[in-house]
Amino acid sequence: xxxxxxxxxxxxxLLASTRPAGGQEVDSDVNIPMPREIVTTxxxxxxxxxxxxxxxxxxxxxxxxxxxxxxxxxxxxxxxxGDFMTSLLIKAGLITVEPQPIRVATFGEQSEEGARxxxxxxxxxxxxxxxxxxxxxxxxx
Amino acid sequence: MRISLxxxxxxxxxxxxxxxxxxxxxxEWLMSLKLPNAAAKSIMTPSGWGAAYGSxxxxxxxxxxxxxxxxxxxxxxxxxxxxxxxxxxxxQIGTTVSDLSEFDNVSFSxxxxxxLTKGTSIxxxxxxxFSRDRLADDxxxxxxxxxxxxxxxxxxxxSGIGRVHVSAGVGTGRFAEKSERDFSxxxxxxxxxxxxxxxxxxxxxxxxxxxxxGTNLITGMSTTIHARKIPIALSIGLADLTxxxxxxxxVVGAAAVALAF
Numbered sequence: 503x504x505x506x507x508x509x510x511x512x513x514x515x516l517l518a519s520t521r522p523a524g525g526q527e528v529d530s531d532v533n534i535p536m537p538r539e540i541v542t543t544x545x546x547x548x549x550x551x552x553x554x555x556x557x558x559x560x561x562x563x564x565x566x567x568x569x570x571x572x573x574x575x576x577x578x579x580x581x582x583x584g585d586f587m588t589s590l591l592i593k594a595g596l597i598t599v600e601p602q603p604i605r606v607a608t609f610g611e612q613s614e615e616g617a618r619x620x621x622x623x624x625x626x627x628x629x630x631x632x633x634x635x636x637x638x639x640x641x642x643x
Numbered sequence: 644m645r646i647s648l649x650x651x652x653x654x655x656x657x658x659x660x661x662x663x664x665x666x667x668x669x670x671e672w673l674m675s676l677k678l679p680n681a682a683a684k685s686i687m688t689p690s691g692w693g694a695a696y697g698s699x700x701x702x703x704x705x706x707x708x709x710x711x712x713x714x715x716x717x718x719x720x721x722x723x724x725x726x727x728x729x730x731x732x733x734x735q736i737g738t739t740v741s742d743l744s745e746f747d748n749v750s751f752s753x754x755x756x757x758x759l760t761k762g763t764s765i766x767x768x769x770x771x772x773f774s775r776d777r778l779a780d781d782x783x784x785x786x787x788x789x790x791x792x793x794x795x796x797x798x799x800x801x802s803g804i805g806r807v808h809v810s811a812g813v814g815t816g817r818f819a820e821k822s823e824r825d826f827s828x829x830x831x832x833x834x835x836x837x838x839x840x841x842x843x844x845x846x847x848x849x850x851x852x853x854x855x856x857g858t859n860l861i862t863g864m865s866t867t868i869h870a871r872k873i874p875i876a877l878s879i880g881l882a883d884l885t886x887x888x889x890x891x892x893x894v895v896g897a898a899a900v901a902l903a904f
Contacts, residue, residue, distance in 0.1 A: 539745055559770075585696035586678075589729035590758075 662711040677762055677793045680803040682850040684791065686895065688857075690810045691764035691791030693756035694724025694901070695733030702899030706882070711824050712887040718742075728758045741774075752775035762793030771816060786817025786843035787838075798844060806844040813837050818857030825858075825888045834858040834888070849861040852880065860884040863895070875900050 576597050580586040591597045684690045694700055705717040722737025734755040754768030767787045789812030798806030812818075819836040826832045840854030842865075849866040863880020879896040883889035 585727070586729060586758075589727050590673070590676075592668060593729055596673075 646814055648865070652852070662765075672761065675795070677795050677798060677806055679762075679791075679808055680844050680850065680884055681794055681848045681867040681869075681874060682842070682844070683876050683878050684808045684810060684842040684850065684852070685854050686852055686861050686863045686865070686878055687882065688810070688838045688840050688854045688861075689754070689766065689768060689770075689787055689789050689812065689814075690767045690840065691756060691789050691812075692770075693728065693733050693735040693754045695726050695728050695756070696720060696724065696903060697737070698724045698901055698903040699900040700724070700737075700899055702876075702897060704895065704897035707894035710822065710883065710893070711828075719866075722752070728756050728764065732757045735768075748774060751799040763790065764792075764796055766791045783816055785814060785818065787812050787814030787818060789814075789838075803844045803847055808842040808844075808850070809839070810841075811837070811839040814857065821858050821888045828890075830888055852878075855881075860887075863894075873900060873902060 504619070576588065576592065579591060580599055588597065670818060679692060684692070686872050692820065699722065701719075701721050703719045705715060707715060707853075708850070709716045718739055718741045720737055720739035722735060724733060724735045726733040733756045733758065735752075737752045739752065741748045750770070751772045752768065752770035753772075754766050756764060756766035758764045765788075767788050769784065769788075771783060771785050774783070789810055791810040794807040794809065796806065810846075813836050815836070817834075818838050819834050821830060821832055821834055834857040835855070836857060838855055838857045842850040842852045845851050845864075846866075848868075849864065851864050853862045854860070858899065859882065861880055862884065863878060865878035867874050867876045869875075874889045876899045877897075879894070882893045882895050884892055892893060
């Protein structure tokens with residue numbers, strides 16, 4: 503595995519060092535099959551399936567245990583299994599996503615996070631709606 | 644006395660030890676489901692999988708030589724994946740810079756992708772959009788539709804070795820048109836429009852890839868290494884293996900890194 507990676511890194515380094523790159527060096531009558539496709543296809547898959555497949559099955563087995571004792575929740579699953587696997591388990595009905603309550607905070611009431619007033623402007627009729635999700639509260643007027 | 648003590652303990656256990664509220668059975672199909680491994684599934688053709696969940700990626704690619712020219716070529720790209728391809732749909736957007744010296748030939752790409760079921764995913768996308776000079780570096784606006792599937796009957800369920808990833812699609816632009824130089828060399832003007840790739844896992848997160856780009860045959864291999872849980876994809880391949888287009892075999896390579904937020 504490391505040898506293969508080493509060969510690839512070395513090969514790429516040699517390619518980069520021996521011939522300087524430059525997209526405009528070509529004649530105008532040539533349209534080139536680009537290395538662009540390499541750039542657009544590889545990271546897409548790598549980013550999505552960053553977890554090696556070996557952990558997939560182990561993760562599912564772990565999920566089985568947690569589901570049986572009723573301790574599985576979405577947030578923990580996303581940390582442990584990654585987003586894709588978690589979504590798969592939600593789709594399979596193994597993780598129930600509880601709807602996030604939408605709370606309307608009125609004037610003078612403090613928001614859940616940061617203890618800031620929901621409204622600070624001049625119009626007393628302004629409302630702030632906060633919805634707690636992964637990244638925190640979403641607030642708008 | 645001892646019996647009553649055990650009875651009391653059992654009764655206490657019954658009341659105080661949490662009991663499974665709603666025990667669920669993991670379906671058999673999910674236990675045996677084979678998903679793509681972490682290595683790339685193709686060298687120069689799209690697949691039905693895409694970036695999502697708020698991940699960004701950065702990549703660079705190089706070709707040892709440009710067709711009909713001795714000069715090398717390179718490109719860098721950055722992109723962002725959002726959405727959820729399993730529950731709704733994923734959207735991958737990206738931009739590439741193909742003129743590294745002037746930084747003035749920028750194009751855009753997008754891919755909408757959706758995981759269907761049991762290792763199957765589809766995508767619709769476009770690339771080379773809004774590029775400044777169509778003839779300078781690519782085949783112009785390219786649109787494609789592609790489906791990818793993991794053959795569920797092959798490969799180890801644990802290590803991923805032997806896992807077979809297949810993709811097939813149709814597209815315009817670079818999938819359908821050869822270069823002007825190919826035409827002047829008597830190789831025709833049209834590609835097949837159809838493209839496809841097969842990637843077989845030969846080791847953990849190492850794929851051997853064979854693909855048809857619409858205008859030529861490509862083979863190569865790819866691996867993804869994980870440095871502190873950050874995936875780094877490395878690919879190297881041989882392009883233009885047939886005389887259908889171009890002027891001979893070229894070496895291509897790329898590296899990319901993805902970060903999730």
